[in-house]
Amino acid sequence: MSNIVTLYHSGYGHTQHQAEAVHEGVRSVKGVTAQLIKVEDLESHWDDLDKADAIIFGAPTYMGSLSAKFKEFMEASSKRWYEQKWKDKYAAGFSNSQSLSGDKLNSLVQLTIFAAQHGMIWISLGQMPDASNSIGAKDHTNRVGSYLGAMAQSDPDSKAPSGGDLETARLLGVRVAEIVLKGN
Amino acid sequence: MSNIVTLYHSGYGHTQHQAEAVHEGVRSVKGVTAQLIKVEDLESHWDDLDKADAIIFGAPTYMGSLSAKFKEFMEASSKRWYEQKWKDKYAAGFSNSQSLSGDKLNSLVQLTIFAAQHGMIWISLGQMPDASNSIGAKDHTNRVGSYLGAMAQSDPDSKAPSGGDLETARLLGVRVAEIVLKGN
Amino acid sequence: MSNIVTLYHSGYGHTQHQAEAVHEGVRSVKGVTAQLIKVEDLESHWDDLDKADAIIFGAPTYMGSLSAKFKEFMEASSKRWYEQKWKDKYAAGFSNSQSLSGDKLNSLVQLTIFAAQHGMIWISLGQMPDASNSIGAKDHTNRVGSYLGAMAQSDPDSKAPSGGDLETARLLGVRVAEIVLKGN
Amino acid sequence: MSNIVTLYHSGYGHTQHQAEAVHEGVRSVKGVTAQLIKVEDLESHWDDLDKADAIIFGAPTYMGSLSAKFKEFMEASSKRWYEQKWKDKYAAGFSNSQSLSGDKLNSLVQLTIFAAQHGMIWISLGQMPDASNSIGAKDHTNRVGSYLGAMAQSDPDSKAPSGGDLETARLLGVRVAEIVLKGN
Numbered sequence: 001m002s003n004i005v006t007l008y009h010s011g012y013g014h015t016q017h018q019a020e021a022v023h024e025g026v027r028s029v030k031g032v033t034a035q036l037i038k039v040e041d042l043e044s045h046w047d048d049l050d051k052a053d054a055i056i057f058g059a060p061t062y063m064g065s066l067s068a069k070f071k072e073f074m075e076a077s078s079k080r081w082y083e084q085k086w087k088d089k090y091a092a093g094f095s096n097s098q099s100l101s102g103d104k105l106n107s108l109v110q111l112t113i114f115a116a117q118h119g120m121i122w123i124s125l126g127q128m129p130d131a132s133n134s135i136g137a138k139d140h141t142n143r144v145g146s147y148l149g150a151m152a153q154s155d156p157d158s159k160a161p162s163g164g165d166l167e168t169a170r171l172l173g174v175r176v177a178e179i180v181l182k183g184n
Numbered sequence: 185m186s187n188i189v190t191l192y193h194s195g196y197g198h199t200q201h202q203a204e205a206v207h208e209g210v211r212s213v214k215g216v217t218a219q220l221i222k223v224e225d226l227e228s229h230w231d232d233l234d235k236a237d238a239i240i241f242g243a244p245t246y247m248g249s250l251s252a253k254f255k256e257f258m259e260a261s262s263k264r265w266y267e268q269k270w271k272d273k274y275a276a277g278f279s280n281s282q283s284l285s286g287d288k289l290n291s292l293v294q295l296t297i298f299a300a301q302h303g304m305i306w307i308s309l310g311q312m313p314d315a316s317n318s319i320g321a322k323d324h325t326n327r328v329g330s331y332l333g334a335m336a337q338s339d340p341d342s343k344a345p346s347g348g349d350l351e352t353a354r355l356l357g358v359r360v361a362e363i364v365l366k367g368n
Numbered sequence: 369m370s371n372i373v374t375l376y377h378s379g380y381g382h383t384q385h386q387a388e389a390v391h392e393g394v395r396s397v398k399g400v401t402a403q404l405i406k407v408e409d410l411e412s413h414w415d416d417l418d419k420a421d422a423i424i425f426g427a428p429t430y431m432g433s434l435s436a437k438f439k440e441f442m443e444a445s446s447k448r449w450y451e452q453k454w455k456d457k458y459a460a461g462f463s464n465s466q467s468l469s470g471d472k473l474n475s476l477v478q479l480t481i482f483a484a485q486h487g488m489i490w491i492s493l494g495q496m497p498d499a500s501n502s503i504g505a506k507d508h509t510n511r512v513g514s515y516l517g518a519m520a521q522s523d524p525d526s527k528a529p530s531g532g533d534l535e536t537a538r539l540l541g542v543r544v545a546e547i548v549l550k551g552n
Numbered sequence: 553m554s555n556i557v558t559l560y561h562s563g564y565g566h567t568q569h570q571a572e573a574v575h576e577g578v579r580s581v582k583g584v585t586a587q588l589i590k591v592e593d594l595e596s597h598w599d600d601l602d603k604a605d606a607i608i609f610g611a612p613t614y615m616g617s618l619s620a621k622f623k624e625f626m627e628a629s630s631k632r633w634y635e636q637k638w639k640d641k642y643a644a645g646f647s648n649s650q651s652l653s654g655d656k657l658n659s660l661v662q663l664t665i666f667a668a669q670h671g672m673i674w675i676s677l678g679q680m681p682d683a684s685n686s687i688g689a690k691d692h693t694n695r696v697g698s699y700l701g702a703m704a705q706s707d708p709d710s711k712a713p714s715g716g717d718l719e720t721a722r723l724l725g726v727r728v729a730e731i732v733l734k735g736n
Contacts, residue, residue: 063442063449064331064481071436078431087678088731099313099329100320103481105289109661110478113432113471116676116699121731124668126639129283131340136284136320144328145283147248147668156315179640179673183735247630248665252623258615265615271494272547287665293477294662297616297655300492300515305547308484310455331484363456363489367551432699467681467697468688473657497651499708504652504688512696513651515616523687 025173209357393541577725
């Protein structure tokens, strides 16, 4: 069995919806054990990260980069970094913010560099962007045209990202699971 | 008189519309001399760049970063870099692509780093993003939520970016002109 | 009088040395009031940030990006962001890590994007890199070839960055002060 | 047999030495067919790229980002991008410049984003940085502390990067070959 953890932080619930969609995608692939962990619960789950074949990282973008709460996890992982314990594991990422761009690409780059510090292998989003005449329509997958990972945008008064953004997240979960299965 | 050059490359005309909007914004501010130069005509305009108080750089984002044609200009500027001839000039930037995000932030970062190599001072977009319930509506300014510079998105079968994106570009021109005037 | 704040986080003291060098540079320029504030003391200093003409931001690079502790400040500043209270202030930045590159450029980009979200104007380092045959010699300024801001490298068993890196930081302070004076 | 192409541009020969070191590393692993292609010769080699299991991209960093010549290749690959012909191939990257940092991280991010646009899977450098008291010594591998890919620094009057930087490049070639073999 391949083992895939989705590890996330969510401040107001939007990124949690995105994380659950990723997790659902992972879970839908046969032969994979899926785990969904929030950084607040990490204390008892470091072992799960150590045993995972892939870790999918996600956090909201606040003021142009990953949330401080998620960054705390990144720093706590430095002991693993020092031993390169996660070397050659697969990694992928996602982020949510209130704007369409909202500098989320900077958060995905931050995650990619973090994963590289751990010697991990980065799986890109793998979805062509919406190329229709209704670019940005809320039910389209990858409506903003992201590539490194999954982006979601949540309206200020909404509780979750749009349906298309959640489907984008779900498909990232499926993709990671399928690549991990092929590689194991 | 303050002197502001908008220097751009456009492959298919979309970024040219964006550049013209920036230029129009600069020109609308009293006390400023505005010049619009395309990189193809640069040979006879290096002096204009050397004399400018600010240079606003723009190019399309192709495959995730600035066009090769614009990069040729960046490399040709290395003689100026070596003498730090543009040190303390103001700089700003813009980019167009077919998707809403389309990794344009990476192009704006590329421009910011380029300007920093020249010792320039970077003027941010300075426009709050669209925070309405109609996020991304084509007539809104800064509809994607960009901060380092102006982003524009052009539909595949269109000839120019949306009206809101052109107004975003125009306002960047105004902003650069006003800051340069204050600083001179 | 122009008013310049150096705001920093330091985990083990190295970045504090770098921050003190920046602050010393600012202070050495006549006509400028200099303040050195650590993020831990920020509660009573938000007013000082609001009144500053320039804020120079600095933090260590941990796992490829700014420290979580500094990111907490960035997020706490979102109330100012919402009102664009810091719009048109000058900004600059610095970072320290254990390696020569150590992905510190990513931290400087993170700071640049953060400052852009606040509508600030970014002052680059403005120092040509070491071009000698002894590239990287510890007493050289800008020995690693950085442009967006000041980088410092601290050996694992040292208490502070090298002399050249501290001088690099000091010169950044001088530069920011001189540009602010000219612009005010 | 797994098939790995090292594709590079070199302006003055330094990056070619780095590319040859990567290629040598790939070639040293049994079960792998290695090809070294320069972008100038690409016209007759697109098929080789299409058939490769992994492509390792490399170019010099000029003015803070990849050379225009290499960017031309990136844009010429857009036809493959449109069909996502390279999806799920492995990718990795390297860059050379005259300074130790020299904003090479920006070039590696540019390559990572480019590879993600193609739906590729990014292999990080996977080498812990030099942690000795002689940080930056020219015979050390990963002396600058890079993670996304291999960095090399070449003195202005030298013909090639330092021995440690070439070994860093060689080890990246070995790493990519071993991961591709395991995954195929």
